[in-house]
Amino acid sequence: MIPLQYELLLSAALFCIGLYGILARRNGIIVLMSIEILLNASILNFVAFSSYSGNPSGQVFALLGIAVAAAEAAVGLAVFLSIYQTHGTIELDKVRFLKW
Amino acid sequence: MIANSWVVWFILLLPLGAFVLVGLIGRRFPQGTGYVVVSAMAGSLLLSVYVFVQVLLQGGLGGGFAPETVTGYVWLPSIPGAEIRIGILIDNLSSLMLVLVSFLCLLIFIYSLGYMHEEEGKARYYAEVSLFATGMLGTVSADNFLQLLIFWEIMGLCSYLLIGFWYHKPEAAAAAKKAFLVTRVGDVLFLVAVLIIWNEFHSLRFDVIAPQVGLLNPQLLTLIPLLLFGGAVGKSAQFPLHTWLPDAMEGPTTVSALIHAATMVKAGVYLTARSFIFLVPLAPGVEPPFTAILVIAAIGGFTTLFAASMAVVNNDIKRVLAFSTISQLGYMFLGLGAGAFVMATDASRGVGVNSAGYSAALYHLFNHAFFKALLFLSAGSVIHAVDTNDMREMGGLSGPMPVTSRVMLFGALALAGIAPFSGFFSKGDILSVAFDAGADQPGFYLLYAFGLLTAFLTAFYAFRLWFLTFSGSYRGHGHPHEAPRVMTSPLLILAGFAVGSGLLAYPMQGFGNLIFFGRPEVGFPLVGIPWWHYGLEAVSMGVAGLGIVLAWSMYAVPQIPPERFTKAPGAAFIHRMLTKRYWIDDVYDAFGRNVVVGLARGLDWFDRNVIDGIVNAVGRGGMRVAVQSDAFDRRVIDGAVNAVSLETIRTSWRLRQRQTGQVQSYAWVIVVGLVVLFFLMFGQRLVERFFGGP
Numbered sequence: 175m176i177p178l179q180y181e182l183l184l185s186a187a188l189f190c191i192g193l194y195g196i197l198a199r200r201n202g203i204i205v206l207m208s209i210e211i212l213l214n215a216s217i218l219n220f221v222a223f224s225s226y227s228g229n230p231s232g233q234v235f236a237l238l239g240i241a242v243a244a245a246e247a248a249v250g251l252a253v254f255l256s257i258y259q260t261h262g263t264i265e266l267d268k269v270r271f272l273k274w
Numbered sequence: 275m276i277a278n279s280w281v282v283w284f285i286l287l288l289p290l291g292a293f294v295l296v297g298l299i300g301r302r303f304p305q306g307t308g309y310v311v312v313s314a315m316a317g318s319l320l321l322s323v324y325v326f327v328q329v330l331l332q333g334g335l336g337g338g339f340a341p342e343t344v345t346g347y348v349w350l351p352s353i354p355g356a357e358i359r360i361g362i363l364i365d366n367l368s369s370l371m372l373v374l375v376s377f378l379c380l381l382i383f384i385y386s387l388g389y390m391h392e393e394e395g396k397a398r399y400y401a402e403v404s405l406f407a408t409g410m411l412g413t414v415s416a417d418n419f420l421q422l423l424i425f426w427e428i429m430g431l432c433s434y435l436l437i438g439f440w441y442h443k444p445e446a447a448a449a450a451k452k453a454f455l456v457t458r459v460g461d462v463l464f465l466v467a468v469l470i471i472w473n474e475f476h477s478l479r480f481d482v483i484a485p486q487v488g489l490l491n492p493q494l495l496t497l498i499p500l501l502l503f504g505g506a507v508g509k510s511a512q513f514p515l516h517t518w519l520p521d522a523m524e525g526p527t528t529v530s531a532l533i534h535a536a537t538m539v540k541a542g543v544y545l546t547a548r549s550f551i552f553l554v555p556l557a558p559g560v561e562p563p564f565t566a567i568l569v570i571a572a573i574g575g576f577t578t579l580f581a582a583s584m585a586v587v588n589n590d591i592k593r594v595l596a597f598s599t600i601s602q603l604g605y606m607f608l609g610l611g612a613g614a615f616v617m618a619t620d621a622s623r624g625v626g627v628n629s630a631g632y633s634a635a636l637y638h639l640f641n642h643a644f645f646k647a648l649l650f651l652s653a654g655s656v657i658h659a660v661d662t663n664d665m666r667e668m669g670g671l672s673g674p675m676p677v678t679s680r681v682m683l684f685g686a687l688a689l690a691g692i693a694p695f696s697g698f699f700s701k702g703d704i705l706s707v708a709f710d711a712g713a714d715q716p717g718f719y720l721l722y723a724f725g726l727l728t729a730f731l732t733a734f735y736a737f738r739l740w741f742l743t744f745s746g747s748y749r750g751h752g753h754p755h756e757a758p759r760v761m762t763s764p765l766l767i768l769a770g771f772a773v774g775s776g777l778l779a780y781p782m783q784g785f786g787n788l789i790f791f792g793r794p795e796v797g798f799p800l801v802g803i804p805w806w807h808y809g810l811e812a813v814s815m816g817v818a819g820l821g822i823v824l825a826w827s828m829y830a831v832p833q834i835p836p837e838r839f840t841k842a843p844g845a846a847f848i849h850r851m852l853t854k855r856y857w858i859d860d861v862y863d864a865f866g867r868n869v870v871v872g873l874a875r876g877l878d879w880f881d882r883n884v885i886d887g888i889v890n891a892v893g894r895g896g897m898r899v900a901v902q903s904d905a906f907d908r909r910v911i912d913g914a915v916n917a918v919s920l921e922t923i924r925t926s927w928r929l930r931q932r933q934t935g936q937v938q939s940y941a942w943v944i945v946v947g948l949v950v951l952f953f954l955m956f957g958q959r960l961v962e963r964f965f966g967g968p
Contacts, residue, residue, distance in 0.1 A: 193945065196938070196941050197938060197941055197942060197945065266936065266938055267938070269935075269937075273933060273935030
């Protein structure tokens with residue numbers, strides 16, 4: 175049985191990596207991947223607490239989260255594809271058409 | 275009760291309908307308008323005669339006819355019993371007046387067919403005379419004072435329109451205005467009387483008021499008949515409101531005949547006769563208003579002499595007749611005043627009512643209507659022939675105008691009061707009554723003397739007019755010719771009446787039977803009267819004869835040159851005074867020019883400088899306040915609004931700088947915000963955990 179603290183530390187590490195990716199990287203795909211990592215960090219949290227407390231509803235949430243993450247990735251990739259077609263790039267600091 | 279009494283409405287409605295018809299579409303058929311009006315008037319006459327005959331038959335001679343009111347619709351609704359209805363009063367007096375008015379109007383309208391033949395604006399003329407006749411018929415048939423006043427004013431309007439018929443002549447326009455304004459003075463008094471009557475009795479009907487007159491206090495009992503008489507003074511051109519009538523001669527001669535004979539001026543006499551319900555209250559124990567009675571008699575007696583004296587020197591054929599009308603109306607008022615006095619003294623003594631003066635005055639009204647219409651229409655015929663009003667340019671017209679000269683002689687004899695012409699009977703009656711009244715009030719002897727002197731002057735000026743016009747040789751320049759048949763036939767009919775209307779009292783057993791006041795009065799004129807009345811009649815006819823002789827010797831066989839009376843300094847002054855009409859017209863003009871215009875000027879100055887000044891000052895003040903308010907608005911109110919909007923814009927400018935479009939910067943904000951939130955939510959607990967609680 176892995177202690178809960180390790181799992182939470184791994185989850186926090188994953189979350190920080192994802193956060194860093196979102197804030198620091200320019201490539202849209204990388205940012206999308208970082209969001210996936212963020213989601214997986216929180217899913218890991220669900221699973222950890224579920225096994226820790228013996229309550230299986232956390233596992234259900236984890237499955238739901240994976241499904242949402244897949245859908246989110248599909249929508250995000252479609253958005254980036256569309257942005258690439260109109261702007262010819264997916265560098266996020268160049269995509270500024272939501273500017274004032 | 276009169277069978278089919280509703281027909282009386284058509285006496286009024288026929289001429290009114292003719293007025294509406296001719297007035298609205300008369301211009302399309304100007305030649306036919308006269309015939310429309312004449313036939314309407316003939317219908318009125320027939321109906322009037324029908325009503326009159328019914329009254330006579332039902333009343334019986336000497337029996338008296340119970341006055342009957344034909345009520346129409348409610349005009350002014352009020353509490354039950356006090357509403358004002360349009361109604362027609364049928365009694366002996368009004369039915370006689372209806373016949374008289376419609377008959378004379380008919381003759382004058384027929385005469386107009388010839389007289390106005392070549393005139394422009396015929397439709398206008400016929401419409402107006404028709405309305406005029408409606409006014410008089412309505413006046414004499416009204417059953418209440420308000421209705422009487424309305425028709426009275428219709429007549430006032432028509433007199434204005436007709437006197438100013440030739441409105442392009444400045445004198446005619448001025449005369450029309452003068453007639454309207456001068457009679458207006460009296461009309462205002464009449465209106466006041468009507469309002470007082472309404473206030474006192476809450477009714478305006480003669481038959482409702484008459485039994486309640488005793489309830490009035492003595493002051494009002496004096497005031498009401500005086501105010502009514504004030505209206506009569508204006509309408510009947512008595513002193514001091516007589517000035518409009520001579521000037522009214524600027525209208526067509528037929529209009530003068532209409533005003534003088536049948537309508538208008540007779541309305542005043544009629545009104546005064548109606549106001550006998552106030553003058554002689556028949557309720558027991560009520561003191562009659564002797565002051566009012568004496569005022570009426572005195573003004574009548576004075577006016578009769580006053581006007582006759584001015585007729586003597588005038589050279590305008592129509593003006594002489596106008597003054598004569600004023601003078602004869604004065605006789606009527608003298609008769610009414612003296613009659614009321616005799617009646618009132620008899621009543622206060624408890625003796626039966628003596629209506630001699632009342633019937634004498636109306637007898638004179640009746641006779642005068644015929645011979646004055648005759649005189650005016652003959653004068654119109656003369657004017658038609660010689661094209662001038664000035665008698666100095668006439669003379670010798672009895673040759674070319676045999677009919678006119680003879681009928682006018684009849685008129686002059688009737689006016690002078692020579693037996694058996696009509697004027698003799700009624701004038702003699704009036705003078706007798708005035709003499710009788712002198713027994714109780716010596717002032718009436720003076721009025722009688724005035725009347726007698728007037729009888730002399732009347733005969734003189736009537737024959738001066740006739741001799742100047744018809745005898746001697748022609749002094750004018752035209753080619754006089756007799757008037758056409760349509761004009762002479764009314765003259766012949768009227769000449770018949772100038773003889774016969776006085777004698778009419780014989781088959782009626784006294785004129786009093788026709789008009790019937792208070793009690794039946796059976797008696798033939800000149801029969802069964804006190805012996806001294808014969809003397810009085812003889813004296814009045816004697817002085818009239820004297821006047822004729824004087825006129826004859828001055829103008830027909832010039833034995834006495836008229837200059838003899840104007841040479842001596844005193845006489846010259848009198849002559850000048852008479853030709854200047856006692857300067858009364860000048861005084862009124864001066865009053866108008868100086869006092870009224872001065873007052874108007876003063877008021878104008880006051881208006882311009884004081885009222886306008888105040889208004890302008892208020893305006894300027896308002897403007898100043900407005901400028902200040904405008905500045906306040908612009909600077910403070912608008913400033914505040916603008917500042918708010920400007921600040922909003924500035925803030926929004928700054929805020930939108932944050933909308934970079936960079937998703938990652940948004941992400942940063944989210945993260946920082948989350949961290950801040952986290953610390954806000956859990957910060958205190960963290961601090962307590964790590965650093966130990968308090």
